[in-house]
Amino acid sequence: MTTPEHPSPTPDPTSKDRVYRSPMGIVGGVALLAITLWLGVDALLRGEGRTQWLALAALILIVPLVSAFTLRPAVYANExxxxxxxxxxxxxxxxxxxxxxxxxxxxxxxxxxxxxxxxxxxxVSLRARKKAARRTARAAAAERGGASRGARRGGGLGFGAPREDVDAGGPTRAxxxxxxxxxxxxxxxxxxxxxxxxxxxxxxAYEVAGPIVAGAVLLVILLAIG
Known part of the structure; x- marks a missing residue:
């Protein structure tokens, strides 16, 4: 039995997570949700009869669906x-x-x-990759050109490359x-x-899939019964 004089060792705490998310995905998701809620709530408030039910079904389906594919994705990494x-x-x-x-x-x-x-x-952003590759190529070309000019000016020692030749306009990796x-x-x-x-x-993630399925089923039933 453990006594106060000899406390039992405690395990090291779990390391803190590094969290990776897509900023553009979040921005796009917020914009889509804002448009969906604006149109859906307007239809609920101003629509009549079947229109209100269709708007409700669409909201139940679209809001969790958009959230799942834009706001929800994340990667958590620790040791x-x-x-x-x-x-x-x-x-x-x-x-x-x-x-x-x-x-x-x-x-x-x-x-x-x-x-x-x-x-x-x-x-993956192929556009960002190409942009980063172009920056890398320009920086390498500027470094070679600066070294060549420095060699001519400095008697072949390779000194004197002008700083303005180096492209520091952004990252060389996406x-x-x-x-x-x-x-x-x-x-x-x-x-x-x-x-x-x-x-x-x-x-x-049944808490996400459930509302999506429920909204889809309700929407299909409403469209089927006319």
Whole structure:
């Protein structure tokens, strides 16, 4: 039995989560919800009879649907596990169960069993990638040009590259690619840790799917009965 003089050791607290979300997804979701609520509430207040019921069914369907695909997605990472909150599922993956983090036309995590899960909160932007690649190419070209001019001016020593030749106009990596880089570093450092082992768990978000299904069924019934 533990006595006050010899208290039992307490486990280290779980590390704080790093949270990754899509700013553009949140902005788009808020805008869509504002338009939906404006039109839906207007129809409820000013409509009559069947119009009000259709507006109610549409709100029950659209509001949780838009929220699920824009506001809800998030990725939480700490030293023990990666938690992915997708529109209709929550996936918890200990680092020891992750085989790779892939980034091509979408960002996804691959488990050691071969199962793939998409990271909805970290969407790939091909435009941002191309923009970052152009900045990298311009910076490299400016550095080579500055070194060449410096070599001519400084007797071949390569000094004197003018600062204005270097493009410092923005990042040379797309933001979502930086997120994947961060997650890969965590995976590399934590996949063998004892506290980062365990089983993969997947939970369906019934609290989100339920209202969507209810709104869809009500809307279909109203349209069917005319």
């Amino acid at each position: 023990e596990r990666l938690r992915i909150r997708n529109p209709l599922r929550v996936i918890v993956l200990p680092w020891g169960q992750i085989a790779a983090l892939r980034s091509s036309y979408s960002n996804e995590v691959v488990t050691k069993s071969g199962t793939k899960f998409q990271l909805w909160a970290v969407p 933001e979502t690619d930086k997120v994947i880089d961060d997650l890969r570093q965590l995976l590399e450092h934590r996949e063998q840790a004892e506290s980062a082992q365990g089983e993969v768990t997947v939970r369906w």
